[in-house]
């Protein structure tokens with residue numbers, strides 16, 4: 001395995017933006033800070049978040065209700081400050097994008113519009129390894145419309161002996177009874193980056209609506225949801241978007257669906273801003289994704305999202321992706337040495353074009369949760385485990401280092417006997 005000096009040299013030659021983040025202290029091992037690999041679960045806090053959140057809080061103290069219009073960052077249009085940066089991150093137009101609610105709530109609000117089942121076309125396609133919340137959401141939608149989830153939900157499984165889905169196999173499953181395809185852009189468990197463009201086209205050719213859960217894709221890989229013709233998408237902001245636990249999510253609705261007749265659930269923030277305070281009983285939704293908003297936005301939850309998106313705007317997702325490819329390849333190379341003779345197996349696709357920043361390791365006979373605890377307390381390495389046997393490591397290009405990768409690989413080699 002490459003030694004520590006190599007890792008430190010690589011860091012000197014290819015630094016990220018770790019200085020913009022608070023890196024937690026280690027609770028074990030030889031280094032003061034953790035080697036943080038859980039940014040695919042909860043990203044680290046940008047240093048600016050505290051300052052800017054306090055500024056927004058203080059506007060409330062000094063202005064009371066007048067802060068809606070008079071705060072330096074006025075609350076009435078506050079959500080609009082997030083729209084442009086969020087749209088840029090996923091390749092959408094600002095009019096197609098809105099930051100609001102939590103991810104699963106957004107998936108439901110979007111399915112109200114986009115899951116319109118009929119007897120002959122009511123099935124929903126998801127991955128068998130979809131995040132449970134997505135499974136629950138689609139099952140409950142099917143039930144809500146009077147269908148049996150056991151029949152209505154098609155769960156895509158990799159071929160026997162394989163860990164990731166093949167695009168051609170996904171496409172083959174998209175028959176004439178499919179109403180909705182709802183897949184993860186990057187799978188939470190395997191880290192597989194799906195071919196969003198091809199699958200979206202195939203879904204449309206089959207007559208289905210195609211939506212994407214981009215929780216593990218947004219801020220991780222460059223996306224072009226508009227150009228790819230995606231019908232709708234939603235993503236959270238607490239993973240690669242570093243906006244804090246339970247941070248607000250976002251939603252995308254393709255331009256061709258805006259201003260049309262799609263059913264939506266409405267509230268006072270679904271109506272156009274210009275006439276909102278005329279207090280009429282009829283909603284006048286704008287021809288933008290804002291029409292999917294329901295309630296007035298929580299400013300102190302929007303604040304960390306705004307701060308974080310500014311970092312992405314400054315650094316640029318294309319630049320981040322380049323560093324991500326280098327970091328992940330480095331970790332992959334180190335892990336290739338570690339897995340030899342150990343009950344470990346990387347299940348993430350080895351083709352860099354089919355993955356983001358995450359490498360998932362199946363840990364066989366070792367207990368994944370126990371291993372993650374040992375890595376944390378004995379080595380100061382923060383990885384996460386997913387039941388029953390997967391350890392996930394995400395070298396995040398904004399703040400992870402080559403030295404972190406070296407620490408993770410070395411710790412794994414020590415913690416799992418060969």
Ligand SMILES: Cc1ncc(COP(=O)(O)O)c(C=O)c1O
Nearest residue numbers: 102103104105131133188215236
């Ligand atoms: C792919 C995916 N979908 C949905 C969720 C649930 O998100 P929320 O609790 O914000 O609704 C998560 C959470 O980690 C996730 O990873």
